[in-house]
Amino acid sequence: MSSKTWNVGIVGYGLSAKVFHIPFIKEVPQFKISAIVQRNPKPEDDAEKDFPGIKSYRSTEDLVKDEGVDLVVITTVPETHFELTKLALEHGKHVVVEKPFTPTSKEAQELVALAKKQNKHLAVYQNRRYDADFQTVSKLVKSGSLGRLVEFETHFDRHRPEEPSADASKWKNKVVPGGSAIYDLGSHLLDQAVHLLGKPERVTGFLGSQREVNSSGYEDSFTVLLHYKNGPLVTAKAAVVSPEVEQLRFWVRGDKGSYRKFHLDIQEEHIKAGLSAGDNGYGREPSDRYGTLTTIQDGQPTREVFPTVEPPTWTEYYRKLARALAGESDLPASGAEASEVIRLIELAQESSKLGKTLDF
Numbered sequence: 001m002s003s004k005t006w007n008v009g010i011v012g013y014g015l016s017a018k019v020f021h022i023p024f025i026k027e028v029p030q031f032k033i034s035a036i037v038q039r040n041p042k043p044e045d046d047a048e049k050d051f052p053g054i055k056s057y058r059s060t061e062d063l064v065k066d067e068g069v070d071l072v073v074i075t076t077v078p079e080t081h082f083e084l085t086k087l088a089l090e091h092g093k094h095v096v097v098e099k100p101f102t103p104t105s106k107e108a109q110e111l112v113a114l115a116k117k118q119n120k121h122l123a124v125y126q127n128r129r130y131d132a133d134f135q136t137v138s139k140l141v142k143s144g145s146l147g148r149l150v151e152f153e154t155h156f157d158r159h160r161p162e163e164p165s166a167d168a169s170k171w172k173n174k175v176v177p178g179g180s181a182i183y184d185l186g187s188h189l190l191d192q193a194v195h196l197l198g199k200p201e202r203v204t205g206f207l208g209s210q211r212e213v214n215s216s217g218y219e220d221s222f223t224v225l226l227h228y229k230n231g232p233l234v235t236a237k238a239a240v241v242s243p244e245v246e247q248l249r250f251w252v253r254g255d256k257g258s259y260r261k262f263h264l265d266i267q268e269e270h271i272k273a274g275l276s277a278g279d280n281g282y283g284r285e286p287s288d289r290y291g292t293l294t295t296i297q298d299g300q301p302t303r304e305v306f307p308t309v310e311p312p313t314w315t316e317y318y319r320k321l322a323r324a325l326a327g328e329s330d331l332p333a334s335g336a337e338a339s340e341v342i343r344l345i346e347l348a349q350e351s352s353k354l355g356k357t358l359d360f
Contacts, residue, residue, distance in 0.1 A: 204227070
């Protein structure tokens with residue numbers, strides 16, 4: 001890999017930056033965090049104190065004028081993604097933008113075209129391609145262990161039936177462009193499905209709220225069906241009313257076997273617990289979280305615990321990005337790929353409103 005060091009400017013200094021980006025950028029020697037945009041630092045929350053020597057900016061406009069910044073990582077709320085990504089590209093920066101890419105596929109396609117015009121890389125942070133559970137599912141599917149796939153279920157369910165308290169800072173509970181559960185969680189589930197199985201032929205969506213009280217009108221739940229010709233029926237869903245001891249994550253069935261997996265990927269949990277991405281054991285699941293594989297042996301179903309694969313961890317996203325910037329790899333998740341996910345979300349929304357299945 002090229003020995004060039006890329007200076008990174010991060011836009012935003014909230015949960016996304018601190019938990020999902022910075023810990024993994026720091027693990028890749030080809031990247032150096034050189035600047036952070038934090039509009040309102042506080043004594044207990046100050047990027048300059050956390051990273052002595054970095055350049056601290058109050059606006060993205062100031063950061064993109066910094067000729068020393070090579071790569072801009074946008075970690076702000078979805079409704080800002082289009083304008084900030086456009087601004088960074090226009091100033092000649094490579095860009096990583098947090099998912100969901102943009103509120104509309106039209107905006108996404110415009111940014112893809114602009115990146116091509118500027119000859120800059122545009123990537124979207126679909127980090128859950130590097131979840132250990134998804135890597136395990138991918139291994140089973142690609143190896144043929146499950147045979148011909150007929151159904152592929154992917155869940156992000158939780159039991160949170162009470163309406164969240166009003167908090168202007170929580171975009172995930174507000175009706176805003178790029179808001180709702182299908183943008184927040186569906187962007188991961190749909191990306192994983194398309195990344196593994198390819199584009200579907202048709203889409204059916206069911207969107208709404210499962211909460212009894214929902215004063216904001218926020219769509220907190222969804223079920224999306226992806227229809228494949230001569231392929232599996234994919235069910236991607238997120239629920240907030242799901243009183244289970246263990247939440248289902250994957251259930252994949254084929255004519256030779258099936259795989260069931262409970263629990264979410266452990267990486268976010270590890271980071272919040274204080275582990276570093278490079279620590280021994282980071283991202284590794286304990287055996288009591290392993291899924292189960294059922295196969296047909298001598299005409300009878302046989303079930304076994306199937307160990308979750310050793311994860312590449314979300315650091316792999318930034319490792320692959322470094323290789324892409326050096327011309328040695330494809331992007332870990334390109335803007336063009338992410339625009340297809342946004343189009344799927346739009347079709348699911350339209351399908352839900354019309355009450356019918358739509359062509360993709």
